[in-house]
Amino acid sequence: MKDTVSQPVIEAKGLNLVFQTADGPVQALKDVNxxxxxxxxxxxxxxxxxxxxxxxxxxxxxxxxxxxxxxxNGMTPDEARQKRAYGYVFQAAGLYPWRTIAGNIRLPxxxxxxxxxxxxxxxxxxxxxxxxxxxxxxxxxxxxGGMQQRASIARALAFDADILLMDEPFGALxxxxxxxxxxxxxxxxARTGKTIGFVTHSIPEAVYLSTKIVVMSPRPGRITDVIxxxxxxxxxxxxxxxxxFIEIAHRVREGLRAGHHDD
Amino acid sequence: xxRALPVVTVLAGIVAIWYAAAVWMNATWAFDxxxxxxxxxxxxxxxxxxxxxxxxxxxxxxxxxxxxxxGLFGQAVTSKRSLVYHAFVTFKGTMTxxxxxxxxxxxxxxxxxxxxxxDMSVMPWAIISQTIPIVALAPMIITLSSQLGLTGRDIPKxxxxxxxxxxxxxxxxxxxxxxxxxxxxxxxRTYGASDAxxxxxxxxPASMPYFFASLKVAVAASLVGTIVGELPTGAIEGLGARMxxxxxxxxxxxxxxxxxxxxxxxxxxxxxVGLIERIAxxxxxxxx
Numbered sequence: 417m418k419d420t421v422s423q424p425v426i427e428a429k430g431l432n433l434v435f436q437t438a439d440g441p442v443q444a445l446k447d448v449n450x451x452x453x454x455x456x457x458x459x460x461x462x463x464x465x466x467x468x469x470x471x472x473x474x475x476x477x478x479x480x481x482x483x484x485x486x487x488x489n490g491m492t493p494d495e496a497r498q499k500r501a502y503g504y505v506f507q508a509a510g511l512y513p514w515r516t517i518a519g520n521i522r523l524p525x526x527x528x529x530x531x532x533x534x535x536x537x538x539x540x541x542x543x544x545x546x547x548x549x550x551x552x553x554x555x556x557x558x559x560x561g562g563m564q565q566r567a568s569i570a571r572a573l574a575f576d577a578d579i580l581l582m583d584e585p586f587g588a589l590x591x592x593x594x595x596x597x598x599x600x601x602x603x604x605x606a607r608t609g610k611t612i613g614f615v616t617h618s619i620p621e622a623v624y625l626s627t628k629i630v631v632m633s634p635r636p637g638r639i640t641d642v643i644x645x646x647x648x649x650x651x652x653x654x655x656x657x658x659x660x661f662i663e664i665a666h667r668v669r670e671g672l673r674a675g676h677h678d679d
Numbered sequence: 680x681x682r683a684l685p686v687v688t689v690l691a692g693i694v695a696i697w698y699a700a701a702v703w704m705n706a707t708w709a710f711d712x713x714x715x716x717x718x719x720x721x722x723x724x725x726x727x728x729x730x731x732x733x734x735x736x737x738x739x740x741x742x743x744x745x746x747x748x749x750g751l752f753g754q755a756v757t758s759k760r761s762l763v764y765h766a767f768v769t770f771k772g773t774m775t776x777x778x779x780x781x782x783x784x785x786x787x788x789x790x791x792x793x794x795x796x797x798d799m800s801v802m803p804w805a806i807i808s809q810t811i812p813i814v815a816l817a818p819m820i821i822t823l824s825s826q827l828g829l830t831g832r833d834i835p836k837x838x839x840x841x842x843x844x845x846x847x848x849x850x851x852x853x854x855x856x857x858x859x860x861x862x863x864x865x866x867x868r869t870y871g872a873s874d875a876x877x878x879x880x881x882x883x884p885a886s887m888p889y890f891f892a893s894l895k896v897a898v899a900a901s902l903v904g905t906i907v908g909e910l911p912t913g914a915i916e917g918l919g920a921r922m923x924x925x926x927x928x929x930x931x932x933x934x935x936x937x938x939x940x941x942x943x944x945x946x947x948x949x950x951x952v953g954l955i956e957r958i959a960x961x962x963x964x965x966x967x
Contacts, residue, residue, distance in 0.1 A: 478865055497871055504869040506862050514884045514963035523880065527870045555964035 425489055425579060425611050426452040426475055432483035433470060433637075443636035444470045445481070450630065450639065454578075457605055457612045459622035460630045461668060467637020468615045468630075472581050475613060476504050489578065500528060502579035503572030507587050509564035511556040511571075518543070518552035521571045528575055542570040545604060562593040566600070573608070581613045586621070595653060598624055602651060619672075623647075623664045624656060631671035641671035694740055701739040705729035708736070738935050746936040762940045768917040770944060772833065772905035776840020777898055783841060784848025784897070785890075791849075792856040792882070802853075809846050813839065813904060818911045832908070836917075840904035844897040851893030855886025887963060891956040898948045906941060918944070 431448040434441045445467045452458050460468035473479040474486055477493035488496035496502065503524075511520045518539050525535040543549050546566040556564055565585055572580060582601075586594045598621060605612055616622050622629050623645070631641040646660055655661055709728040713720040730739055738746075750762030757764060787805065790797045817839050824835040859881050867877050909919025918941045925934030 476869055478868060497869065500871070502869070504866065506866065508862060510862050510866055512863075512881070512884070513965075514887070516964065524870045527867070527872045527876050527880070557964070557966050 423454045424451045425454050425456075426450070426613070427487045428471075428474075428484065429486075430484035431471075431474065431481050431486055433467075433474065433479060433481045445474070446636035446638045448484070448637075448639055450642070452611060452613065452628070454611055455609055456628055457614065457626050458628045458630060459614045459616055459626040460632060461616055461619065461622045462632035462637075462672065463617070463634055465634035465637065466632040467634070468632050469583050470637060471632075472583055472613055472615050475579075476502060476581055500575055500577050502581050503575065503577045505565075505569055505572045505580070505582040505585045507584045509556070509561075509568040511564055511567060513556055515555075516552060517548065517554050517556065517559070517567050520556070520567060521552075521574050524571060524575050530575070538574050538576075542573045545573060545607070546570040547600065560593075562589055562597060565589065565597065569601075569604075573604075577610075579611045579613065583615045584617065585614075587617070594618075594621070599653060601625065606649065619665050619668050620656060623661055623668060624651065624653075629664070629668055631668055633672070633674075640674060641667070643667055643671075697737075697740055701735065701737045702726055702729045704736040705732055705739075708732065734929055735931060738932055742932060743935045743939060746932040747939050750933075750936045750940065762918075762921070762936060765916060765918050765921050765937070766940050766944050769902070769905050769909065769919065769941070772836040772908065772917065773840060773898070773902045773944075773948070775833065775837035776904055777844055777901040779837055779841035780844030780897055780901060781848055781894070784845040784893075785852055787845070788849050788852030788856060789878075791853055793878075805846060805849055808842070813843060813907050814910075816842070817907050821908070821911060832916075836905050836908035839908040840901040843904040844901035847893040847896040847900065848890070851889040852886055855889030856882045858889065859885045884963070887959065891952070891959065894952045894956070895949050898952050899945055902941065902945050902948065 428448050428450045431445055432443070433445040435444050448467075448471060460471060462468050470479055474481055475488055475493060477497045486493055489499070489501045491499065491501075511517070512523065515523065521539045521542060522535055525538060530538070539552065540549075543552055546569055548563060548566055548570060551559065551563070551567075556567070559567065569580075569582075569585070586597050589597065601612075602625060604610075614622075614625060627645050627649075629641075629643040629645060630639055631643070632638065633640045643664060645664060647655065647664070706722075706725050706729055709725045709732075710720065713725075729735070731742065732738075735742070747762070750760070754761050756767075787797075787801060791802055792798075820838055820842075821832070821835045824838070829835065856878075863881060863885075864877070867881055872880070905917070906919035906922070909917035910923050918937045921937040922934050922941075925931065925937060
């Protein structure tokens with residue numbers, strides 16, 4: 417977790433994924449090579465169809481690559497899932513309306529068979545972590561969209577996976593709520609030292625959050641640029657007006673544009 | 680109050696039309712009587728006579744109300760003349776058939792959602808089963824069950840009621856069990872949940888709103904099935920038997936009173952199902 421020798425936790429080599437559709441094969445991922453180290457905050461950015469979500473789903477073993485190798489925590493993605501290597505946050509909070517907030521966070525713990533007393537402890541801890549203390553007994557509809565998404569992050573954190581995969585988690589929220597949640601995610605990352613994979617289509621969001629920005633482009637889905645961010649770990653919101661920030665954002669934009677010229 | 684007004688208005692309209700129809704239909708008999716006696720009568724004289732005939736073509740509301748009152752409260756509830764007694768017989772049949780229908784409907788739905796082969800083989804037959812008129816099927820079920828040595832009428836009645844009530848439960852439960860979207864299923868896959876866990880923690884709770892919606896239809900269908908089961912071949916108990924007696928012995932008042940007793944029973948059953956739905960809904964976090 418320290419800045420000493422960072423271990424690679426996710427390694428993709430020559431990864432390919434071809435979907436067979438009614439209109440013929442679609443190359444969703446082509447020759448993707450990427451190494452994500454312990455404690456990295458990696459953003460995937462690109463237009464729709466660039467394979468950023470597909471790549472995240474491959475890491476989660478929700479999709480299976482048709483070529484190349486993908487190693488998560490030194491295992492195959494399927495094995496890593498069995499070992500509870502990651503928590504996954506979807507675009508929508510997807511809380512069960514018939515369970516309270518605490519009940520929703522309890523869901524993975526029940527499935528994984530944690531003892532009851534430990535479940536309660538963990539729920540308390542993650543509720544505090546996402547600043548939802550005291551909301552455990554509420555039902556999802558009683559919470560705002562931003563709070564629901566925080567609850568879904570708590571649910572992904574509850575079983576202490578090393579890796580947190582987030583698929584456009586704030587895409588449906590308004591700018592102001594999104595800014596606040598971005599700050600909170602950074603705090604969370606600093607406190608827990610988790611490795612985070614984060615899919616977004618917002619350039620400022622990607623630059624603000626990440627230590628590594630992966631720029632992708634569509635048809636076929638591939639990586640066009642990988643940017644290691646020189647920004648410090650401590651990032652107040654107004655860092656977005658700094659020169660470094662604007663330079664990185666510029667490079668991301670250039671990368672995205674280059675990908676589009678290829679059409 | 681604002682909710683009661685439209686209901687009361689419609690009710691008043693129905694009663695008014697009913698009285699008008701009663702005058703029109705029962706007047707024929709009054710005119711015939713007068714003609715046979717060699718008298719001429721005016722409409723003004725006939726109208727009162729249409730209101731209290733012993734065997735009216737269409738009994739007016741107050742006569743039905745009086746007969747219903749007499750049937751419900753006029754004697755001990757254990758009496759064979761008591762509508763409460765007959766309603767209870769019908770209620771028992773309805774509940775047995777309803778329970779059976781729920782069990783069969785839910786089990787079939789689970790099998791259909793779980794196994795593709797069941798979806799392809801059973802579902803079409805379930806739909807075809809509902810195209811056969813129950814009045815044609817009911818006597819066959821009764822004959823068949825007596826052939827099998829079942830002397831009582833309880834079992835064939837329950838089977839007929841279940842035959843009608845399993846279908847809405849089946850259709851709704853299939854839809855409900857399939858209602859979770861891909862994202863919710865993916866979420867459980869990321870936890871490495873088993874099929875059984877996915878079923879118990881996601882599919883089953885997600886199907887509950889569909890389940891309760893179907894129960895209201897099923898309980899009404901079950902009541903209709905029970906009454907149809909009481910109609911043919913000499914049943915002596917139950918609202919269906921009472922209706923048949925009224926019809927066969929030319930006692931329209933008995934028939935109409937039984938009909939209304941059945942309607943009241945249906946209303947109570949649907950209210951109770953609605954109440955259970957609300958209690959369950961509150962426990963499952965439905966917005967108040």
